[in-house]
Amino acid sequence: MSAINDFIDNEVKTNDVVLFMKGTPQFPQCGFSGQVVQILDYVGVDYKGINVLADADLRQGIKDYSNWPTIPQLYVKGEFVGGCDIIREMFQNQELQSHFADKGVAVRSNA
Amino acid sequence: MSMEETIERKLRDAFQPERLAVINESHLHAGHREFDGTGETHFRVRIVAPAFAGKSRIERHRALNELLAPEIEAGIHALALEPAAPGETTRW
Numbered sequence: 001m002s003a004i005n006d007f008i009d010n011e012v013k014t015n016d017v018v019l020f021m022k023g024t025p026q027f028p029q030c031g032f033s034g035q036v037v038q039i040l041d042y043v044g045v046d047y048k049g050i051n052v053l054a055d056a057d058l059r060q061g062i063k064d065y066s067n068w069p070t071i072p073q074l075y076v077k078g079e080f081v082g083g084c085d086i087i088r089e090m091f092q093n094q095e096l097q098s099h100f101a102d103k104g105v106a107v108r109s110n111a
Numbered sequence: 112m113s114m115e116e117t118i119e120r121k122l123r124d125a126f127q128p129e130r131l132a133v134i135n136e137s138h139l140h141a142g143h144r145e146f147d148g149t150g151e152t153h154f155r156v157r158i159v160a161p162a163f164a165g166k167s168r169i170e171r172h173r174a175l176n177e178l179l180a181p182e183i184e185a186g187i188h189a190l191a192l193e194p195a196a197p198g199e200t201t202r203w
Contacts (some may be wrong), residue, residue, distance in 0.1 A: 032189065069176050069183055070190070085192050086168045 004061035012075040016105050020062045020073040025049040032084035033072045040074075044108030045095045045100055074084035077103045114151035118182060125178050126160035129197050133157075136191075152188040157203050164196035 006095055012018050016025030017040070020084065025037050025047075040047050052059040052071055066080045074081045076099065088097035100107050112120075116155045121132045134155040156175065171194040176183070183190060195201050 032191075067173070080169070082168060083172070086172065089169065089193075097196065 001059070004055075004057045007058070008061055008065045011048070011050060015048045016077055016103075017045055017100075018045055018075045019049050019072055020052055020058075020075075021049055021050070022053050024051050029053060029095060030071070032070075035084050036072045036074060036087050038095070041088055043091070043097055043100070045105060076100065076105060087101045114182060114185075114187070115154070118154060118156065118179060121178055121182075122158060122175075124157065126158060126162050128158045128160040130159040130201075131157070132203065134191075140189075151189075152186070154187060154189070155193070156189040157193045157201070159195045159197055159199075159201065161197055163194050166196075 008020075019025075019033075019036060019040065021030070021033035021036065023033055024032075029036050030035035037049070050058070052062055052087075059071070059074055062071065062073060067097065068080065070083050072084055074083075074087055080109060081099065082090070087096060090099065097107065115133055115135050119131065122128060122131055122133070132155075134157070135151060136153040136155050137150050158175075162174070163175065166174070168190050172192055175192050175194060176190075179187075193201070193203070
């Protein structure tokens with residue numbers, strides 16, 4: 001395993017919710033990454049954002065890690081959940097919220 | 112053949128979809144980075160096909176991404192996917 005693969009593997013296994021994205025949660029640099037940030041913030045879950053634009057090896061490495069050609073990528077409890085389209089669809093169907101609940105990830109009530 | 116036509120033909124051949132819409136959204140992104148909005152950089156694929164029945168979201172996207180890998184490599188900047196199986200609710 002390469003160093004970058006080890007880095008990614010460690011991040012997704014030691015953080016409950018990790019978003020690999022372009023830019024940061026404060027300053028997304030891509031519309032798709034920005035949409036997922038907005039959804040996670042709305043749902044009220046704590047997550048770690050990792051900026052793939054900061055490192056060319058990471059930008060390619062995350063695509064190899066999941067065999068998924070696009071960014072953003074969301075991981076929950078070590079498991080790849082999806083990219084922007086999937087996360088948005090799950091959110092609209094309330095499935096994202098129940099996915100967090102099923103995995104034992106705390107969400108802040110925004111009712 | 113334009114990128115839009117290539118994508119549409121490949122999807123029809125591979126999935127025999129009941130419904131298919133390949134939408135060039137590049138004009139929506141004029142001014143975003145180096146794009147002037149006239150090119151073929153941003154696409155949305157809406158597809159209803161029997162092959163997606165019983166498949167997870169990730170499996171559906173993987174099937175589409177694999178089929179369109181050459182086009183993604185060739186410089187599509189963004190590819191939004193909305194796959195569904197026949198009988199499922201769609202937003203279009």
